Amino acid sequence: MxxxxxxxxxxxxxxxxxxxxxxxxxxxxxxxxxxxxxxxxxxxxxxxxxxxxxxxxxxxxxxxxxxxxxxxxxxxxxxxxxxxxxxxxxxxxxxxxxxxxxxxxxxxxxxxxxxxxxxxxxxxxxxxxxxxxxxxxxxxxxxxxxxxxxxxxxxxxxxxxxxxxxxxxxxxxxxxxxxxxxxxxxxxxxxxxxxxxxxxxxxxxxxxxxxxxxxxxxxxxxxxxxxxxxxxxxxxxxxxxxxxxxxxxxxGGKSPAMIFDDADLDNAVEHSSVSFLRNSGQICFAASRVLVQEGIAPKFIEAIKTAFEKASDKMGDPSVKDTLFGPLADKKQFDRVMGFLSDGKNEGVQYLTGGARKGEKGTFVQPTIILNPDVKSKVYTDEIFGPVISVKTFKTEEEALALANDTTYGLGSTIYTSDIARALRVAGKIEAGTVGINSAFNTSPQTPFGxxxxxxxxxxxxxxxxxxxxxxxxxxxxxxxxxxx
Structure with missing residues (x-):
């Protein structure tokens, strides 16, 4: 070519x-x-x-x-x-x-x-x-x-x-x-x-x-x-x-996903894994801070762990049509993401999956889940721009909003619930320019983005x-x- x-x-x-x-x-x-x-x-x-x-x-x-x-x-x-x-x-x-x-x-x-x-x-x-x-x-x-x-x-x-x-x-x-x-x-x-x-x-x-x-x-x-x-x-x-x-x-963004107890679990897992990992997590509005209500948290954590492990198996040569997840953009981006993960380990952050380079060549980072990091740790506050999410639990709607809005960013957000009144109520209070309800946010030519x-x-x-x-x-x-x- x-x-x-x-x-x-x-x-x-x-x-x-x-x-x-x-x-x-x-x-x-x-x-x-x-x-x-x-x-x-x-x-x-x-x-x-x-x-x-x-x-x-x-x-x-x-x-x-x-x-x-x-x-x-x-x-x-x-x-x-x-x-x-x-x-x-x-x-x-x-x-x-x-x-x-x-x-x-x-x-x-x-x-x-x-x-x-x-x-x-x-x-x-x-x-x-x-x-x-x-x-x-x-x-x-x-x-x-x-x-x-x-x-x-x-x-x-x-x-x-x-x-x-x-x-x-x-x-x-x-x-x-x-x-x-x-x-x-x-x-x-x-x-x-x-x-x-x-x-x-x-x-x-x-x-x-x-x-x-x-x-x-x-x-x-x-x-x-x-x-x-x-x-x-x-x-x-x-x-x-x-x-x-x-x-x-x-x-940039450090977008939250809020998953309530009444959410469709399979849908929330799908959009927090496959949808998030598309483009190797290198999407500015992707929801990398996943907040899960306590009642559904154990099932969600087990399911998202399985989904990330399966995603790792679908990572490979980007020129092959059935590859879903490729490498990071270049060596500089790879070093940046791995630096975040290394710093997190030094801070005692708990990793459920990933965190390691895959293969001998290329800039591959395996899909990574961070469990309950400190809200002041860099892996939680800073934009990593890679296949890395953090998962934290919350008790109430008010706590979820407080966690979601506790960031200097405000680009994207996602809400998972079967209660449309709550979905619209939370959407109105979230400090972000875009909101997806029961789906990872997708851009449209008809609507503004910012x-x-x-x-x-x-x-x-x-x-x-x-x-x-x-x-x-x-x-x-x-x-x-x-x-x-």
Whole structure:
């Protein structure tokens, strides 16, 4: 399979002006995939910004139905190439081929959703009352926008950022993660084939310094970032210190799952094991703090232990279609997760399963359960971002809510109960931007996604995301003047 490694700027593939490159290793066996991924320089970023700026006036004035037609063609091309794009993602960060093409197809729905909204952003008007002023509010695109993707769901995150920007008439520069740049590098040919004019979408790669160049660029009007809270703060700081550009941040999570005595046990186990372990636990809103009411706790703990042990048997080479769970994204991520587990052991944390590397090669961590850790231990408070859950018990609804909300994060949450009144009551009190009831939370193109507290600022997906790429303009007309004859 051929691998594209160049930057895509102004409608063409180009090498880095600095000659700097990134190396990508297959996390399944540590083999080198390529050492030729072009890392953008400051000059390359300036060129991308200049191309996007030049393309903006014509793109913003392109009729909504024409923008929609191009977006729909792009969605069709993503769907057609889902297998190939999935393979590139699997090679770079170990996402199993049983899952990777589905992530691509998921973003297809996102592009089609926003294509349906292109040209449909309405303004507002208010009649003159006693002040004699006719009032108009119109919503305009921001201009050149940029996005920085995390590595755990490249195609979904790219669609969340680019599709609403395209629908509202902005132009875009997208930076892939240095861990998983191959899938987005392949977008260039699809962007051209779909009919996007040169400069409307530009794709760059590189490490953190490239993201810093985007966040601090004086001619970029908006930046959308997905990643850690620490880097999110840096992005926001750079945006403030440069031109006060608009910022949206989708950051980390340490999401709770609350399982009440009257919950369907098999359903709760399924979503706390197989659903959680999908993508090797590398999902920002996955419920890694499992809170179980005392009456059902013994049965749940025994069942979840069995489920995690079975999941370990389904871990392996991500290129094999029947593999459900693959390795972590790279050696750095593997060392981070294993560091958490090692620290937990030193603190006397009790492990029911996992906690050890599987095999001699690759970055595999076995599905791991931590039982009743101290609420101040790092394995309980910090985002591990791996196949690791903690299980704690609670007595009452009030205690469950107190435990669930005792975190600096507020991205995801899940409630398991057969009492719909309790489910809605708890959902209203949980401090999180998303809530799943009797199911692990799943994103939808129709609904906004984002977090409370230190899990981020702004929203992606749904109609809310359109607002992130628009700015209101208020126009007042004095209706009291008489026309000159």
């Amino acid at each position: 051929s691998i594209q490694t160049d930057l895509f700027i102004n409608g063409e593939y180009v090498p880095s002006s600095s000659g700097e490159t990134l190396s990508i290793y297959n996390p399944n066996d540590d083999s080198l995939v390529t050492d030729k991924v072009q890392a953008a320089s400051e000059k390359d970023i300036d060129n991308a910004v200049a191309a996007a700026k030049a393309a903006f006036p014509k793109w913003r004035n392109t009729a909504g139905q024409k923008r929609a037609a191009i977006m729909l063609r792009f969605a069709d091309l993503l769907e057609k190439n889902a297998e190939r794009l999935g393979q590139l993602e699997s090679l770079a960060m170990g996402q199993p081929m049983s899952l990777a093409p589905l992530f691509v197809k998921s973003t297809v729905a996102n592009w089609r959703y926003y294509a349906g909204l292109a040209g449909k952003v309405a303004g507002e008007s208010y009649p003159p009352d006693e002040d004699g002023t006719y009032k108009i509010v119109q919503y305009e695109p921001l201009g050149v926008c940029a996005g920085i993707c995390a590595w755990n769901g490249t195609h979904v995150l790219a669609g969340w950022k680019m599709a609403p920007a395209m629908a509202t008439g902005n132009t875009f520069i997208l930076k892939s993660s240095e861990k998983s740049p191959l899938g987005l590098a392949a977008y260039g040919e699809l962007i051209k084939e779909a009919g996007f004019p040169p400069g409307v979408i530009n794709i760059v790669a590189g490490a953190g310094k490239v993201g810093a160049l985007l966040a601090g660029h004086m001619q970029i009007s908006k930046i959308a970032f997905t990643g850690s809270a620490a880097v999110g703060r840096q992005v926001m700081s750079s945006a403030a210190k440069s031109n006060l550009k608009h910022v949206s941040l989708e950051l 977090g409370f507290k230190q899990s981020g600022v702004g929203r992606e997906s749904g109609k809310e995301a359109l607002k992130e790429y628009l700015q209101p303009k208020t126009i007042h007309i004095n209706m009291g003047l008489k026309p000159k004859i």
